[in-house]
Amino acid sequence: MNAVFPGSFDPVTSGHMDVLTRASHMFEQVTVTVMHNARKQGHHLFSLDERLDILREATAALPNVRVDSFGGLLVDYVAQQERSVIVRGLRAVSDYEYELQIAHLNRQIGEVETVFIMAATQWSFVSSSMVKEIASYGGQIHEMVPPASEAALRRKFAEMYATKAGEAG
DSSP: OEEEEEEOOTTOOHHHHHHHHHHHHHSSEEEEEEEOOGGGTTOOSSOHHHHHHHHHHHTTTOTTEEEEEEOSOHHHHHHHTTOOEEEEEEOSHHHHHHHHHHHHHHHHHHOOEEEEEEOOGGGTTOOHHHHHHHHHTTOOOTTTSOHHHHHHHHHHHHHHHHHHHHHHO
16 A cells, blocks of 8 residues: 655654654555645745755655655545555644544545554654744754754755845845
8 A cells, every 4th residue: 555645844854754754664655745836835945846855865765755746636646646545644633633624525525545643742842834943043953853954944044144144235
């Protein structure tokens, strides 16, 4: 059985990697899919290509994981890829309530099952948005993200600050 693990991954965190690694032990192949939405253009720190590159580097040691992207309904992507399961990570009850609604809709419109994997306790508080905020102030994030994400965040914020300094001077 094959699965799809969708998300925006802006950037991928240690929580994402925990769920993905565990899913890779449960399924023959897992496709990590960066979902992109034209209405959300400009709302991500990293471009689609950057997110794909970060994920490829972060998942290089997982032989049955591949990285892809898609813009549209997830159930359409799952059908095109001949996958049978959607994997979603959960951190807290609030995630479950939201994800449950989506799982029911996906099953209704696409006859696709969703498997929920609880993030390990140590990652239950980590989100991409929190990691980006900490990194923007130069804070320590090395335990919250894989090395590929940490390096990309450091580069991105260094570029942004250099650009702002050049504009101010």
